[in-house]
Amino acid sequence: MYALKLLEQSGMNECKPCVTLMEERLKLTKASTVARIDATLYQSTIGDLRYLVHMRSDIAFAIGYVSCFMEDLREDHWATVKRLLRYVKGTVDQGIVFPKTSRSGL
Template structure:
């Protein structure tokens, strides 16, 4: 390709589209820990403790609720970010799919 196009060598890839890339001699490792940390800060959950299951067992959410409405724009932004995070963290796929049902009127 360099014969037909002018190209620059930028070195080894380390970060691309919020995905951290670690290149070793025998393995290539992808991660999104920095992206997840920024998402936790933006959602006000940076100080929360981690847990094994990302959702309460047998949790039932309803669209008709008496709780105070949340900022819809912020809610949708966080859900969109979680959808992007699912590409690397399949363990949260069910939870993210479940809460996307409430994007219309959070």
């Protein structure tokens, strides 16, 4: 399953799952003063999450929000992505299923 592979690649396969996608009233900013982080893992994880949106539309808004900070990455931005990954871990059995149907039905 793609979600499990994504968790493993990002080093979050043993994380504690959570049931909420983002913190309530979360305010991230590009002018953050916390420590910078390496962009490689962040950008790779965001790319993988964007692909996961095809099967998990419930995470689309959150991924769009954290994608706004790709040029100047900080620890608080990464913490939000890690929470998103914890949500994926807690809801790994959810997704959109496209069943095979006959030509007469949708």
